[in-house]
Amino acid sequence: MKILAIAGMLVVGVVLSGCASKTQTGALLGAGAGALAGQAIGGDTKGTLIGAGVGGLGGALTGDYMERKENQARSQGYYQGYNQGYQQGSGPMAYGGRQEPPADSSW
Numbered sequence: 001m002k003i004l005a006i007a008g009m010l011v012v013g014v015v016l017s018g019c020a021s022k023t024q025t026g027a028l029l030g031a032g033a034g035a036l037a038g039q040a041i042g043g044d045t046k047g048t049l050i051g052a053g054v055g056g057l058g059g060a061l062t063g064d065y066m067e068r069k070e071n072q073a074r075s076q077g078y079y080q081g082y083n084q085g086y087q088q089g090s091g092p093m094a095y096g097g098r099q100e101p102p103a104d105s106s107w
Helices: 002-019 022-042 045-087
Strands: none
Touching: 022 045
């Protein structure tokens, strides 16, 4: 019965973490998986809590790593496009190809 309750909480946590960062989602998933593993191995509350703590920490570290790699790839793509605009001699395309904002403020 405890395993079903923990699994149910894990499913609810995953559904509610849709707007969370990868670090938070990783911590939540890691804590849930760790709690399940701790309960299966230890069979008591102490094992469940230790598993949840270790799993949460591992999940948070993994999610943080993934988030950093994603941000690094995103910024690298941004700077490549930015530099490409300068290499073509027109400068960055900040205003739809124009160098200055429209004078009539129509946008």
